[in-house]
Amino acid sequence: xxxxxxxxxxxxxxxxxxxxxxxxxxxxxxxxxxxxxxxxxxxxxxxxxxxxxxxxxxxxxxxxxxxxxxxxxxxxxxxxxxxxxxxxxxxxxxxxxxxxxxxxxxxxxxxxxxxxxxxxxxxxxxxxxxxxxxxxxxxxxxxxxxxxxxxxxxxxxxxxxxxxxxxxxxxxxxxxxxxxxxxxxxxxxxxxxxxxxxxxxxxxxxxxxxxxxxxxxxxxxxxxxxxxxxxxxxxxxxxxxxxxxxxxxxxxxxxxxxxxxxxxxxxxxxxxxxxxxxxxxxxxxxxxxxxxxxxxxxxxxxxxxxxxxxxxxxxxxxxxxxxxxxxxxxxxxxxxxxxxxxxxxxxxxxxxxxxxxxxxxxxxxxxxxxxxxxxxxxxxxxxxxxxxxxxxxxxxxxxxxxxxxxxxxxxxxxxxxxxxxxxxxxxxxxxxxxxxxxxxxxxxxxxxxxxxxxxxxxxxxxxxxxxxxxxxxxxxxxxxxxxxxxxxxxxxxxxxxxxxxxxxxxxxxxxxxxxxxxxxxxxxxxxxxxxxxxxxxxxxxxxxxxxxxxxxxxxxxxxxxxxxxxxxxxxxxxxxxxxxxxxxxxxxxxxxxxxxxxxxxxxxxxxxx
Ligand code: F6R
Numbered sequence: 033x034x035x036x037x038x039x040x041x042x043x044x045x046x047x048x049x050x051x052x053x054x055x056x057x058x059x060x061x062x063x064x065x066x067x068x069x070x071x072x073x074x075x076x077x078x079x080x081x082x083x084x085x086x087x088x089x090x091x092x093x094x095x096x097x098x099x100x101x102x103x104x105x106x107x108x109x110x111x112x113x114x115x116x117x118x119x120x121x122x123x124x125x126x127x128x129x130x131x132x133x134x135x136x137x138x139x140x141x142x143x144x145x146x147x148x149x150x151x152x153x154x155x156x157x158x159x160x161x162x163x164x165x166x167x168x169x170x171x172x173x174x175x176x177x178x179x180x181x182x183x184x185x186x187x188x189x190x191x192x193x194x195x196x197x198x199x200x201x202x203x204x205x206x207x208x209x210x211x212x213x214x215x216x217x218x219x220x221x222x223x224x225x226x227x228x229x230x231x232x233x234x235x236x237x238x239x240x241x242x243x244x245x246x247x248x249x250x251x252x253x254x255x256x257x258x259x260x261x262x263x264x265x266x267x268x269x270x271x272x273x274x275x276x277x278x279x280x281x282x283x284x285x286x287x288x289x290x291x292x293x294x295x296x297x298x299x300x301x302x303x304x305x306x307x308x309x310x311x312x313x314x315x316x317x318x319x320x321x322x323x324x325x326x327x328x329x330x331x332x333x334x335x336x337x338x339x340x341x342x343x344x345x346x347x348x349x350x351x352x353x354x355x356x357x358x359x360x361x362x363x364x365x366x367x368x369x370x371x372x373x374x375x376x377x378x379x380x381x382x383x384x385x386x387x388x389x390x391x392x393x394x395x396x397x398x399x400x401x402x403x404x405x406x407x408x409x410x411x412x413x414x415x416x417x418x419x420x421x422x423x424x425x426x427x428x429x430x431x432x433x434x435x436x437x438x439x440x441x442x443x444x445x446x447x448x449x450x451x452x453x454x455x456x457x458x459x460x461x462x463x464x465x466x467x468x469x470x471x472x473x474x475x476x477x478x479x480x481x482x483x484x485x486x487x488x489x490x491x492x493x494x495x496x497x498x499x500x501x502x503x504x505x506x507x508x509x510x511x512x513x514x515x516x517x518x519x520x521x522x523x524x525x526x527x528x529x530x531x532x533x534x535x536x537x538x539x540x541x542x543x544x545x546x547x548x549x550x551x552x553x554x555x556x557x558x559x560x561x562x563x564x565x566x567x568x569x570x571x572x573x574x575x576x577x578x579x580x581x582x583x584x585x586x587x588x589x590x591x592x593x594x595x596x597x598x599x600x601x602x603x604x605x606x607x608x609x610x611x612x613x614x615x616x617x618x619x620x621x622x623x624x625x626x627x628x629x630x631x632x633x634x635x636x637x638x639x640x641x
Contacts, residue, residue: 041220060107068098111154132190286431351453383412491619515613
């Protein structure tokens with residue numbers, strides 16, 4: 033959360049910083065700021081409440097120039113979104129930007145007040161700035177030395193970058209929990225919280241490891257590990273190009289990403305899903321390791337958790353492997369019993385989610401036979417810290433709401449289920465039929481996308497709604513959860529999901545002719561049961577929206593709209609039924625004029641606890 037970009041060069045870097053911020057805005061967008069020093073040592077700082085575009089407008093006629101600078105887009109933790117709380121923060125000549133949370137900021141603030149420091153913001157970041165200043169005053173030393181002294185005293189999870197107005201040749205960055213990546217250029221170097229910010233200006237990158245401190249000047253990069261020894265970190269080439277404006281014919285990134293799903297799925301299958309078998313040799317483990325897996329423990333947050341929940345049905349019913357799924361923030365704070373021969377799977381599109389990463393780290397002290405990350409970002413912390421990984425190949429996802437990363441996570445999980453199932457006695461015929469279903473899925477999804485106008489029409493009914501219920505059964509219960517999460521996230525309509533069988537245990541009390549109930553009703557063995565639940569709602573006057581197969585014989589009746597979808601194989605139906613729900617949320621958010629790609633209070637990469 034929050035985005036950082038810093039640059040040190042011999043040319044003017046003002047636009048590089050601003051453009052980098054635009055690319056980082058999906059990580060946080062409450063306020064933005066920039067501090068820059070030119071060749072003559074002239075310092076400028078601009079900050080504003082709101083979007084990066086406002087900062088760009090504010091600086092446009094200022095002839096902004098500089099060869100070293102820092103910029104930041106904020107997702108507020110300590111202190112409300114406001115100009116005074118926006119980064120960079122200053123303490124005389126010290127300039128700092130920061131991601132993450134300083135847990136002992138109150139104690140430090142008190143100490144600093146006793147030394148006479150005056151605070152102009154409510155942030156924990158300003159505490160670090162003053163602490164730097166104090167350390168330098170007390171002990172002297174280079175910026176690097178002061179960074180080491182200071183981070184020893186701060187607790188929490190953070191990434192910081194510091195610049196010294198009185199020596200504007202070097203940036204110093206420290207990573208304790210929050211990712212930072214250096215972009216290497218010719219006669220210039222950069223630092224950012226996310227490679228995406230640097231894609232157009234650097235093509236080789238160094239990811240800082242936990243505890244690393246880096247000293248960056250235009251012609252030199254020194255990296256020190258947590259105990260202060262100079263270290264070599266891998267420099268990785270990347271030729272990915274990324275154009276922030278590339279929404280193509282779409283109005284929003286989220287819309288584009290929904291429509292990209294057939295291609296994202298094909299890319300994720302490529303080289304792995306062969307005609308008659310699943311090839312996961314990229315894992316680099318032998319068959320015995322995979323055969324030994326007798327339990328799967330999945331940890332994740334949000335949408336990734338929902339995909340884990342779907343896969344639980346698959347692991348148990350198709351591969352005969354017991355599976356538990358837990359929200360990472362719960363997993364990490366309870367005393368748990370690890371099952372025998374249990375594989376820990378961490379699901380995360382960003383690979384940086386703080387709770388998921390912390391749970392992964394915790395698991396290393398426990399008795400899992402290994403950890404496997406399923407992630408959309410190859411060089412992310414979660415991938416780097418897991419024993420094994422499988423990437424989803426969705427391409428960059430910019431919309432804050434996960435869409436294509438959800439469906440491709442499910443694809444990877446289903447391939448894993450087949451692989452483990454094949455080693456656990458799964459019948460060949462079953463394997464082949466699932467493989468066939470996966471291969472045809474992109475085509476089936478295209479058929480649903482072609483019916484988007486039907487869903488756009490239905491979305492109009494939700495304009496004045498404040499609440500909605502989503503229900504499903506079996507592996508479609510997590511899809512109801514995902515539908516509800518998407519709707520609340522981008523349209524701000526309160527939405528809840530229930531296993532349909534749970535309705536009579538409480539939620540039925542909510543049903544009246546104003547309450548929309550979205551039913552996920554595929555043509556499977558639970559449909560008969562689900563029809564009974566639908567009747568319970570209908571007799572109480574509920575407003576039903578039934579997403580179903582064209583062969584289920586539901587008819588449009590009073591207070592009951594049927595959204596007929598093309599045929600889909602049972603095994604891939606959860607992925608398929610996600611698509612119309614994504615479209616529903618999207619169109620509801622459009623008619624409600626919501627900020628679809630950057631919904632309020634949220635951020636794409638949740639790097640704070
Ligand atoms: C919802 C959404 C979030 C994320 C959650 C975990 O659309 O995107 O709920 O799924 O923050 O993020 P990752 O998958 O990056 O660990």
